[in-house]
Amino acid sequence: MKKKFTEKQIHILNVAEKLIAKKGFEGTSVRDISTNANINVAMISYYFGSKEKMMSYLYRYRVQKTRESFAEFAEIIREGKPEMQMKELIKYVVNQLFKFNYFHGFVTQELRHTEHLKEDLLGFYTTFTSKIDDVIKKGVASGIFTNAPKPEDILTLIVGSSLFVIRNKNFYELYVSGPEENYFEEAEKKVMANVLVTVFSLLGYHAD
Amino acid sequence: MKKKFTEKQIHILNVAEKLIAKKGFEGTSVRDISTNANINVAMISYYFGSKEKMMSYLYRYRVQKTRESFAEFAEIIREGKPEMQMKELIKYVVNQLFKFNYFHGFVTQELRHTEHLKEDLLGFYTTFTSKIDDVIKKGVASGIFTNAPKPEDILTLIVGSSLFVIRNKNFYELYVSGPEENYFEEAEKKVMANVLVTVFSLLGYHAD
Amino acid sequence: MKKKFTEKQIHILNVAEKLIAKKGFEGTSVRDISTNANINVAMISYYFGSKEKMMSYLYRYRVQKTRESFAEFAEIIREGKPEMQMKELIKYVVNQLFKFNYFHGFVTQELRHTEHLKEDLLGFYTTFTSKIDDVIKKGVASGIFTNAPKPEDILTLIVGSSLFVIRNKNFYELYVSGPEENYFEEAEKKVMANVLVTVFSLLGYHAD
Amino acid sequence: MKKKFTEKQIHILNVAEKLIAKKGFEGTSVRDISTNANINVAMISYYFGSKEKMMSYLYRYRVQKTRESFAEFAEIIREGKPEMQMKELIKYVVNQLFKFNYFHGFVTQELRHTEHLKEDLLGFYTTFTSKIDDVIKKGVASGIFTNAPKPEDILTLIVGSSLFVIRNKNFYELYVSGPEENYFEEAEKKVMANVLVTVFSLLGYHAD
């Protein structure tokens, strides 16, 4: 977790991340990466020990960034009302998923022999779930929410919907307006709206 | 679609499907497949032209089966009430996703240079969405549903939640009771209940 | 031991043997071998599993041949007089060493991580030593030999001298007549004579 | 020969010598050496030009030491009787071989494209042979030796036997008493005795 990377290493990680998200871990060769990153093939082994280890570093690097970002964000919304907090939580996580969709794309698919790495993502998910739980409880206590759905199911709904839309562009774009190159932008808006409506419906929230 | 397979070919496809689901497309070698299927290594190229083409056939084969199965199913529920039809639709698709989760796992991730293949899955999704739309409209017309959410968002919610739960076992199992080996069974129940509640909440449905 | 090789495999082994004897195991690449043997690089792994395993096969193949040949030879001289037997034993082993000098060259040098393979050569050496012992005992019993040197020291002397001459051409050729290309032929004669004189001197043998 | 080494270079050579003796020239990487010698990996090329050249220097360094040592030794025994001189010569060379056995191990096997380096060893061998010749002639002249074997054959016998015993531990240890870790010590004694008996037998020497 404490590992610090040089700029060059981060550059390689960024290139690798995109390629792996697109073509999978096995489908991406170190030569692919080195060519795209304009470095020598030997550098991947030189910097990270091996392709597999690079993957670990990449993974931890990205999750770490995500968790740091979330911690900051959580601080900001600490004082708000439950309905506002919930809205911000949803907006935050949907936005993050669209921002790093390629990362989440390979995280759940490709990390086969390194199951333990998922622990980090798990940590993020549980932190997030716990935060949702707090907000629900607070809202129910204050009477603004009339139902108390399970927080893990709220997370499932938010993340599941977002990733589905990210990964099934050719389906969802049928229902999204605007030019194709704006798909992710527009899809984010649409799924965000959908998720917000859905969650607040489940919470039995009715604006005054 | 028109392609007919011999028994031997179907046998190979079945073996390949399981291996690919477990180890990914790139992670599965033709030698793996041929060894497990007790055939000669040259047979994959011989029968299907190439590994990639075999993949296409496999994909089409599975989607075709799914669509046939859905057509049958749709017929069965044709006469019911909207709330029953919606419930059955949800149960059907969630069940299918869990049944062929390994297949759906690689569909959206591993198929490269074969973008057109997604058309088949797209066909299934749109058919399904259209069916959902019919049911919503019918329910709204009869007054049993008070809201009319977008059908594509309903599908997104159902499929997204199911796939998330399938792919993030180590997160969702924290909230699922029973031994680990029953995870998929129990997770299916839990996510099914969640999805049902969510969709009917969105529909503004209230049982008498 | 029972492993049978195809002609092509034997061809590869022969090429590999010569190269390895000349440049060492690590110094000989599979591409070297494949080029010299006019085969594809992949064949070494294909036929033998790996370069290392090829080495094992090569070793066993050569030792096996040597032991078979010795068994035949031992049979032939079974009935002779001790002095004749000893002479033939020496001639036989010196001749074998010169014939397969490249093999013996790498056997004792390069087999680092496969120590157990030496067992086979050990078997040959002990068989040979035991045979020498028999002859010495018989000769001493009959009074034709007046001394009974240790058989392992006789073997050491014979094999050590031969290998030294083989491996130190640039020294020994100073004392060998004839053109350079006949070195091994002439050196064999010279070292053979030397070894015979030495051993019989040690045995205290005096021709009538 | 004229090359003078700094302390650091000598340190590297010593480390390299031991590693190469253990793992062979190709089996020893410059990283191995630099790690063991606590120097930067670039230093081998920096100091010696290349790994191969370092090898040459190492070789010359060792042979040079050996020749210097022999020159000293030769001086010491200059005045003795032939039988004593011969005995001391044998003891000296056998002892040297055991002392630097790892060095002699790779000399004849690993040095490629550097055939000229053998000249140095050749020089040592011829010097030694010439010395043996002197002693034989003197002994024959004085009547203490009744035969005059060829000096190169005497050298062959001494060096060949010693190296054989060094390189074929697993054979010779069957006939050597004491714990395995004392093998070289005990083997040296045994082969020394054998060589002495053999040479004096060939010389037709009989102690009064």
Place this chain on the structure above:
DNA sequence: AATGAATGAGCGTTCATTCAT
């Protein structure tokens, strides 16, 4: 004078595919 970073070549091996029968 010395070093850490970086390089290009080569390593043994495995891959999907094609060939010869």
Place this chain on the structure above:
DNA sequence: CATGAATGAACGCTCATTCAT
């Protein structure tokens, strides 16, 4: 129709060496 043998390309990695400082 089917197969075992064989292929060339590509794989991840390590090598001795060179570069920039």
